[in-house]
Amino acid sequence: MITKIAWRNIWRNRVRSLVVIVALALGLWAGTFTTGFYQGMINQRIDDVIASEMSHFQVHDTNFRDEMQIQYFIENALDIQNEISQKEHIVASSGRVVANSMMGSANKNGAIKFNGVDAEEENAVTGLSEKLVEGAYFEGVKRNPILVSAKMAEEYKLKLRSKVVVTIQDLNGDITSASFRVVGIYKSGNGMLDATNAYARRSDIQKLIGMQPSDLHEIAFLLDNHDLAEPMANEFQDQYTELEVLPWMDLATGMRYMVEAGNTFAIVIVAIILIALLFSVINTMLMAVMERTREIGMLMAVGLNRNKIFIMIMLETLFLSLIGGPLGLLVAFSFIEYYGANGFDLGAMGETYGELGFAAVVYTELDPSAYLTITIMVLVMALLASIYPAIKALRLNPSEAIRKI
């Protein structure tokens, strides 16, 4: 009977209850969708970081990443690459020679990150050939082919078959240079990556800097499962103690922070919205209790004990929250599923996000565990919101409440 009364009570003032329900639904929709949007964005960034930049883990000389000097290479790196590639879950690997260089064209000189790659290996790891928007993948010229980004091509005013001169320090510390001819122009969609990276054949750069063919600066490994990146990197770090083996989240600046902060961000956003809604629900329920002072007094007078009054008011608050909450979650789920399938186009802002390494079209997604967390947060909010109005009702003195006009 108490449940029946509580349920009917919330419909006594339909407009007010509906306003609270809609506010709850809208708030939760906004919070949950934002969380799904952010998670989709982060996951796409992670996929992009793994697919285009870092792979799942990389092996370097311990000083290489800090110093970025070519003398910090891995000796007999091809043996290590072959050995690790035999392990389970390794899908592909790419051995690279990486050198900070100067690139000059007729129009501009600038610093680049010069990547010497094995065409086949690199394609298996980063799918570089698929990113070409012009030209061919290391084909068309026999000597020193180079791939530059569309952004570089625009800045250096380069076209296919344009010649560039790359100046680099060799392993003896001498400055050396060589001319390369543009055979392909790529566009990765990641503005930061495109701004500095050019690709040449590994053997060409090794020859230029006087490095043995078996030596490399970087070996990148692609796995069949994102979640194995850290444990496998740790496993190989233990095996190759003289080298540095790091997973993608420690290689890409800020990625670990971004992933960890992303989870907190979602909770914080929803929590802020729920706190705002908490006060809205408390306010509504207080109004409902105050309006019914005499009625609650009458219920106490005829023998409804304080526990039942407390439960009745709590149930009314819970009902409001449990209609609005799931409604908001359901709408948010629909939006997240829709934009997860069709993508959310950031429009004009997409270019700016692209410059920062984020995708211009975000495919929203949200873990089932996040829905569960949000549901629990709504329940906690509903319980918290119900306590004060219920206590207020309990403080009523039946004889005074009945007399109150």
Next chain:
Amino acid sequence: MSNFVIETKGVTKTYEGVVPVQAVDHVDLQIEDNEFTAIVGPSGSGKTTLLNMIGGLDRPTSGSVKVNGTELARMSENHLIDFRLRHIGFVFQSYNLIPVLTAKENTEFIMLMQNIDKKTRDERVEKLLKEVGLGDKMNSRPTQLSGGQQQRVAVARALASKPDFVLADEPTANLDSHSTTNLLDIMARLNQEEGITFVFSTHDQRVIDRAQRVITLVDGKIASDIRK
């Protein structure tokens, strides 16, 4: 043990404030079973305060209030609520019914709180609503009933718990003449035929005329106690 349903001894109620107000002043009162009693007096004479103390809604500052020999003044709040539920029926001036429940549900409500089984509840609700002339309004909500009909549902609800007595605080104050007569007829019949004890506080001369016993309060004291 006394035969009184209600017995007060030296009951006093003082409301503290800048100027303390003694609403009820050393009232000794005994009401026996089957009485049809009206407590009357001008506004501020202490009628409602006395009724609230008899009904266990308020505690006396001093003195004793007993219902069928049970002292209410020293009862804990929870015991008092349970005592009201099982021993006292209430009819108020207004806001008697739960607006979201039908006449049947309002009447049944008290019995549900007493954990009475469904079959007994259904039988008793039907009997009571028929007795108060609302057999055809069982599924109507209070807003669909007139003021007089609502008070009759309140009487049915008050009787549902089979109380020791019914306290009615100005039950006819908001009713028209026809509804008042009708309600008084029902209560008088229940008193005479079923032996239900009724205690009213009232200003209403029509109620006073029908009462068997009229207790007049002035300044919180019994000024007269007339049995007809």
